Amino acid sequence: MKCSHCQNTFPKDSLQVCNDEGVELYFCCNGCKSVYFLLKENHAQSFYDKLQGSTLSPKEEKTSFSNSYYQSSSFREKYITTTQEGHSQITLLIHNIHCSACIWLNETMINKLEGVLEAHINYTNHKATITYDESKITLPDIIKLIESLGYGVSVGEQMGAKSQEEKRDFFIKLVVAIFCSMNIMWLAIAQYSGYFQGISSEYSLLLNIASFILCTPVLFFSGSIFYKSAFMGLKRGFVGMDLLVFSGSFITYCYSIYASLSGGESYFESVSMILTFVLIGKFLELKSKNSAGEILEALSSQIPQSLRVLREGQIYEVAPQEVRVGERIEVLVGERIVIDGELESKNALLDEVALSGESNPIAKIQGELLTSGSINLMQNITYKATKTFEDSSLNSLIKLITNASSQKPAIQEIANKISARFSQFVLVCALGTFCYYFFTHHPFNEALRIAISVIIIACPCALALATPISSIVGLSRAYQEGILFKQSKFLETLAKVDYLCFDKTGTLTCGTPQVIKELKFSSYNPALLEGLMQKNIHPIAKGILSYLSLPSTLQVTEVKIHSHQGLEAQYEREVILGGSVEFLRERGVEIPHLEGEGSVFAWSVAGELQSVFFLQDSLKPYAKEVIDSLKQKGLEMCILSGDSESEVRRIANELGIDEFYSKHSPTQKAKVIEGLRKRGKKIAMIGDGINDVLALSQSEIGISMADRNDLAIASSDIVLLHSDLHSLSQTFSIAQSTLKNIKQNILFSLLYNTTTIPLASLGYIAPIFAALSMSLSSLVVVLNAMRLKRVKL
Structure with a gap:
């Protein structure tokens, strides 16, 4: 619901309702309400006509809602979904997050709550997906915990505005820090010049006071993101990078005040530059995160705020979420179709490159x-919605990509455990270093300077960054190639796969078998076979229909499908059977010995064999090249198919695959995979049909083609949006490159910390260079991850 003044969108329950001469008005705050009536009193309401759909910044912000609102039916209906297990799930934006340690802290604390089943935070946009049991915990309890950690929460329409506001606040802090640091360095140059050339104590004190004035806003305004987070973390017993940064800079700041008053050497410029370097590092990291998550942002931006729906002969603009199945939607030229549906206009020309990768108009x-x-490319069209917005292909794709970046690879859990204890270790090292130098008769300021360098140079953030940034870039690169990983942890799992199980039809082959030979045993009416085949969606049925090529004029009844064997129907009380030779023989039909290549389909009427068809499917383009490239990656493979042995053998020989299984039911396919796992193989199953669902779910990784069966896609872990087999080879390349990149980042982070902390302890690194080094270490990790965008596949 929009505010009547500022036109920003808010949940209806959070708006003030005001009746003005019989017209209901809604205001987000008293400021907007006052301005609206002020304009009315001065006859200036034409102001709203000139807005032309633009929004204004509200005078007063709605930052949070009451517990009763979070538990209201309207909130539940709009923002809370129910999982298949009957649990509640919500997506919240957690703001004030500025590093991966913040994400780890929130995830850890939320997951510890009784009643919370799972909580994941997306690294790029800080959106948390929380699944919880409402019989054990309420949403206000979860939000209360997040706020007690020092973070804010937004939901629904608030999220976009809050995210932009958070970025704006960060940039202001960064600008203030840079401005003050640039000026304080001029003062530092004057002080160092005076130190060597001589300067009176009065002028030295004056320069120190000026440095103090410039340093203070950097520490307490620009650096507030660190000390607030450090304080809230300490309240929960968490020691992280924020505490290291703030404690190092704050101790230096306090000592500099003491040194200025006692005539010693101050380090105000070091405090300012430490925080500025860290903030610049955060800025570059933020830019990289935005770049890594640009795929999700691009997809999300494709969803308009409203659609034109035809209701009772009139056009209404409604939100996509409000469109019901069966409603008629109008789409103008150049607009995007947001909800799946059935075309009512005579024809349409569409660009489907966003989902299928097909560059030519369809x-x-x-x-x-x-x-x-x-x-929509050609003309205005009208279509009927066949799905809700929630279930539409575009929204489902966005949810899958969002989910993918929220899930954590196993290797990240190891890195998180190390970084969680690392900050505590660093503080102990710093304290030990200070005590050593102080009690071995070194000056107090020297002992303090070395201890501060130890605190600042340590970078648990680089270690925590190592996995998520590589995973996000890897997922984005995969989507650009038409590959959708449902969870980022599947990148790691796939990279460790050493055995592939292929379904044949539609995966290795085109999925359109053609009749190459027919053996007739009786004179039959082709229309009867046509009527039978119309009741079957199997590719073989489509091949026979293509071979017969005539309209069906006969309708069979009482059709029964015998899974993976054949089908049974009746026509004028006569039983018609169609399917494999074994199926017909089991039903008492006499069939002679047959010789021929390809898949075999036989059919009978009233127990009498009519004819037998031999069909062959052709290999997909470049199938042999893709199989060879996968073998070069060290992968073993087999074919798992329900087709005849001769057909499966033919395909296996053409592709050079030694191991194959034919005439296998879904259960038998699953047993083959179970046997391979007992042999110690890590298996990926590539399939596209209903008969592959069980095998897909039994393997470590299930891969399916997006243009095939919806159930197979739902059961798989990776979806190839293009049917081109090159995508499969690229999938393995991306997974292996991403895991290698993650290991490089973790190794660099560990080497950096194990090298620089001892150097700082020995007094070789000044605090200002320690801050620069810490920021650069995070930047190196980010830049290394960004190389995945350019890796050759």
Whole structure:
């Protein structure tokens, strides 16, 4: 619901309702309400016409809502979804997060709550997906915990505005820090010049006072993101990078005040530059994170705020979430289809490159399905919604990508455990270093300077960054190539796979078998076979229909599908059977010995064999090259198929695959995979049909083609948006490159800390260079991860 003045969108329950001459008005705050009536009193309401859909910044911000609102039915209906297990799930934006340690802290504390089943925070946009049991915990309890940690929460329409505001506040802090640091360095140059050339104590004190004035806003304004987070973390017993940064700079600041008053050497410029370097590092990290998450942002931006829906002969603009199945939607030229549906206009020309990767426009005729994400190219069209917005292809894709970046690879859990204890270790090292130098008769300021260098140079953030930034870039690169990982942990799992199980039809082959030979045993009516095949969606049925090529004029009844064997129907009380030779023989049909290559389909009427068809499917383009490239990666493989032995053997020989299994049911396929796992193999199953669902779920990784069966896609872990087999080879390349990149980052982080901390302890690194070094270490990790964008596949 929009505020009547500022036009910003807010939950209806959070707005003030005001009745003005019979018209209901809604205001987000008293400021907007006052301005609205002030304009009315002065006859200046034409102001709203001139806005032309623009929004204003509200005078007063709605930062949070009451517990009763979070538990209201309207909030639940709009923002809380129910999982298949019956649990509640919500997506919240957690703001004031500025490093991966913040993400780790929030995830750890939320997951510890009784009743919270799972909580994941997306590294790039800081959106938390929380699944919880409402019988054990309420949403206000979860939000209360997050706020007690020092972080804020936004939901729904608030999230975009809050995210932008948070970025704006960070940039202001960064600008203040840079401005003050640039000026304080001029003062430092004057002080160092005076130190060597001689300067009176009065002028030295004056320069120290000026440095103090410039340093203070950097520490307490620009550096507030560190000390607030450090304080809230300490309240929960958590020691992180924020505490290291703030304690090092604050101790230096306090000592500099003492030194200025006692005539010693101050380090105000070091305090300012330490915080500025760290903030610049955070800025570069933020830019990289935005770049890594640009795929999700690009997809999300494709969803308009409203659609044109035809209701009772009139056009209404409603939110996509409010469109019901069966409603008619109008789409103008150049607009994007947001909800899947059935075309009502005579024809349409669509650009489907966003989802399928097909670069050429796709022509549709009346009655054909339109996929959300497509762009209308030719003329205004009308179509009927066949799904809700929640279930539409585009929204499902966005949710999958969001989910993918929220899930953590196993290797990240190891890095998180190390970094969680690392900060405590650093503080102990710093204290030990200070005590050693102080009690071995070194000057107090020297002992303090070395201890501060130890605190500042340590960088647990680089270690915590190592995995998530590489995973995000890897996921983005994969999507650009038409590959969708449902969770980022599957990147690591796939990289460790050493055995591939291929389904044949539709995976290695085109999935369109053609009749190459027919053996007739009786004179039959082709229309009867046509009527039988119309009841089956199997590729073999489609191949026979293509071979017969005539309209069906006969309708069979009482159709029964016998899974992976054949089908049974009736026509004028006569039983019709169609399927494999074994299926017909089991039903008492006499079939002679047959010789021929390819898949075999036989059919009978009233127990009498009519004819037998031999069909062959052709290999997908470049299938042999892709198989060879996978072998070069050290992968073993086999074919798991329900087709005849002769057909599976033919395909295996053409591809050079030694191991194959034919005439296998879904259960038998799953048993083969179980046997391979007992042999110590890590298996990826690549399939595309309903008969592959069990095998896909049994393997370590299930891979399916997006243009095939929806159930297979739902059961898989990786979806290839293009049917081109090159995507499969690229999938393994991306997974292996990403895991290698993660290991490089972790190794660098460990080497950096184990090298620089001893150097700082020996007094070789000044605090200001320690801050620069710490920021550069995080930047190196980020830049190394960004190399995945350019890796050759």
